[in-house]
Amino acid sequence: MCLRVVIVDDHVRFREQATLLLELERFSVVGGAGSGHDGVELSRRLSPDLVLLDVGLPDGSGFDLVPAMHETGAAVVLTSSRSVSDYGQRVAQSGAEGFIAKEELTGEAILSLLA
Template sequence: MCLRVVIVDDHARFRAQATELLRLERFAVVGDADTGRGGIEVSRRLAPDLVLLDVGLPDASGFDLVPAMHATGAAVVLTSSRASRDYGHRVEESGAEGFISKAELTGEAIRSLLR
């Protein structure tokens, strides 16, 4: 299964590392953005299967962007350098398919959330 992914994160280094990691694990990273607004635009244009969405963006909270990303037809996995427990019930309440901390990002972790 080759999922088409858009990465939305304000740190260029993380976007580059995540892109490389996911490509090695047979994902097709088709685009990226460094803001929430840019992420929505890219996702509308490219219609990815999945958006890997940072919780803390300069112009919006990733939690608040989940419905807009879902409207593009994409599944959403939230990510942060913090642990999921730091956000309490916000991940579940956002409607995202799940959460993976940046330190634990793997293709298998993503696939397990989408099963």
């Protein structure tokens, strides 16, 4: 199965690295955005299977964007350079399928959250 992914993160370098990593693991990265607004619009246009969504974006919190991403039909995995424990119950309350720290990002980790 080749999941179509949109990466929403304000750090261009992370988007590039995540794209390379996921494409090596047979994901299809169909787009990337540097802001929440652009990410929602891109997801509406592209209808990805998954949005990899940074928690801290310049125009708002990734937690708040989960419902809009779900409306596009995408599953949502939140990501951050911080640990999941730093966010308490916010990950669960957001409705996202899960959370992966940026340093722990792998295709296998994503698939385990979507199973």
